[in-house]
Amino acid sequence: MQSLTFRLLEVFQSIVDHGSITAASSALSLSQPTVSLQLKKLSGIVGMPLFEQTYGQLKMTEAGEAVYQCAQEVLGSQSRLESQVHALKGVEIGTLKLAVVTTAKYVVPPILSPFCKQHPNIEVRFIVGNRADIIDRMRHNRDDVYIFSQPPQDDNLVCTPFLQNKLVVIAPPDYDGPDNCDLKALMDHKFLLREYGSGTRRAIQDYCDSKGLVFPNSMIIESNEAIRLAVTSGLGLAILSEHTLAHTPPDSVKVLKVKDFPLVNHWQAVTVKHRQISLAAQAFQKALLNVE
Template sequence: MNNLTFRLLEVFQEVVDGGSVTAASNSLALSQPTVSLQLKKLSQIVGLPLLEQFNGKVHMTEAGEAVYLCAQEVLSSQAKLTTQVQALQGMETGALKLAAVTTAKYIAPPMLSAFCKAHPNIDVHFTVGNREQIAGRFKQNRDDVYIFSQPPEDVNIEATAFMDNKLVVIAPGDYNGPDYCTLHDLAGEKFLLRENGSGTRKAVDEYCTRQGFSFRDPMIIESNEAIRLSVASGLGLAILSEHTLAQSATDNIRVLNVQDFPICNSWYVVTRKNRPLSLTALAFKQSLLERIQ
């Protein structure tokens, strides 16, 4: 396409990532009219509308999604070249786009902090969301590195386990029901579960399917913190990652001794086969993989 430039692709990417022209203008230090003009020019070059407004939010058209994927590949290749040149010049700078599922927010910051201290000139963009949101970002090729407990199914995926993610059964501190038991012995208890689609829920459902177990009228709560607080308040039992419990006081919570628990799950570092990784992204990925014993 004639006159298609890095800048046009960068502006489009920032509008999509930021969700608005205003966000992109702030990120790129450009005026809103300039950003709008760049979008119009790009749309004219492509010959099709790239964005549409729905419920007050910007959404990509099918053509927009194709342009966005192109922008990701072109700009990530440009970033990789820049960091390689800078490395040859003896400079350690670059950018890292990291996205992690919500439960991983307990483990990612310490690792990211250690990496940033070792590489102080790195520009980091860290996104946290539920599994559906992060899987959506992966599908759109929006980030360099992802952390999942249940990686998405995709032919372009490279996923390597780098850390244990053990799931335990927890109860209120004053719980006096079955203990040293099987999950079937807890069938009469009220369970608080994550929503369908979350990595924790997926692991729990897979275990229950193998065991022929089903929860009786569970309460669905879309937050690990809310589940932990609800259990502490006596609303019921739950199955959560040990990492969730390690981040807060557990005076009002006890871990039950249930057969087959903890469920041994893993954290995975995930990248796309079709996205060239910069030296910065490769270095961060390697820092995670070095945790493997």
């Protein structure tokens, strides 16, 4: 096998991370023909196709998965070395790759803001996606730190809780039904719920299973913002994180007093055991633990 180069690995990693040759060429400030040529050269060195087309999208082959893992290890080691050398010189640099589930987009920016001011030379790459998207990124080891309210159960993960996540029952502002009650008393109302698989839905489902409760009249909405707006317009009741309501006018929804609520769990910072933690990621994890 001919020698791999940092540049070839960097181009390949960028294609995977950005999802297309076009997006990678823009991110790397290279022409599309140049990126395509680099990919062809790398495929020739490996001697096997690295991508296949699936419904018009690039998907890594098994050989591509192996090359991607190699790219992460090699380029990650190079980045850590650069960071450590600069740290020895008293200069802090590095890249923090951070991926969070959608609800956490209300939680992370207020933490990132002071972190970026304190560490101005650290480049932050901030990805927001649904639970399935973030789990997929984690399985491919694409990021340094992942933020979940309900991390997947996996012995290869290190989960560190850092901030309470409180789920409350909300109603339209003109709601005049039961209050100061238990959740069972509200079951005649329509509930607007997140899709199965979301962290919020999993927490609600676990609670309902423990109480033998079933929502007889529900609507699935795959967005916290859409649920909040639907509640405001009178479509039904919902159970959402307080963080989702943080920037909502106080009179747009009514928070009900329901027994056992708020349901309390914790946001968790998740890392993959076999991925070496960069200095930038270590600094961010320390910042998370200082959040109150």
